[in-house]
Amino acid sequence: MHAPLKDMALVCWDLDGTLIDSAPDLATALDAVLAERGLAPAGLAGVRDWIGNGARRLVERALTARSGNAPSAAELEAAHGAFLDHYRQAPCVETRLYPGVAACLRSLEQRGLKQVLITNKPGDFIAPILQALGIGSHFERTLGGDALERKKPDPVPLLHIARELQVAPERALMIGDSRNDIEAGRAAGFRTLALSWGYNHGEPIAASDPDYLLDSLEGLI
Structure with missing residues (x-):
């Protein structure tokens, strides 16, 4: 053995x-959340670096990177919920x-x-x-x-x-x-x-x- x-x-x-x-499908969901907030997309490269500590931390890293500021608790909660909704619709398209x-x-x-x-x-x-x-x-x-x-x-x-x-x-x-x-x-x-x-x-x-x-x-x- x-x-x-x-x-x-x-x-x-x-x-x-x-x-x-799974990064492509995670990036699709995350970019949808960022677009809804008028922020630039995370892109596949960014998502690959941010994965690893769960969905909430992924969203937090993306919001911080694209807005230049850490989100408030309320902002993070709303964005995290939106991310889960988007990801739930298509979790395994390009994965x-x-x-x-x-x-x-x-x-x-x-x-x-x-x-x-x-x-x-x-x-x-x-x-x-x-x-x-x-x-x-x-x-x-x-x-x-x-x-x-x-x-x-x-x-x-x-x-x-x-x-x-x-x-x-x-x-x-x-x-x-x-x-x-x-x-x-x-x-x-x-x-x-x-x-x-x-x-x-x-x-x-x-x-x-x-x-x-x-x-x-x-x-x-």
Whole structure:
């Protein structure tokens, strides 16, 4: 068995930037919100740098960048609600799986590994996207960023899943594309694996010092 999976019983996957490139659809929804407020579009490049801490933080970063000022609580609340409405209408139009994802999920399932999804994306969007991309059946559990009081980089979601599935932290692997995933995994006592693509606020993921770093999911198959 490949080194990252040795002695593992549970694999926890991040979603955006790890399994799927969702930035195009997120950018469409976000640009609609900005246009309604007379602001310049975020654009795909901006969105890729801002993804990672949930929808509210994404909207806050965009409003701050395009207006030059941090939004008030009321402004952020309204913009966040508008973003969710726009995104809900078309969450998986241009969103695509990264290369090798489907084959890797099948391979790990065939080996008897438990697989779960832990994302900071709001939970309502998870099932429609997984269904549209045909990968939902591989996960025993999915956990959105609004399911618990805390989300990544806090270890609480990871520990919650490990307890629920009765897997010791040292037998769990967190796979992601950003420092949020690696910090959460390390704090939870999980093994950590970073993927070199995806979204990490414009920073090299190697700087987060994961246990493993892969340029291709073939390293797990």
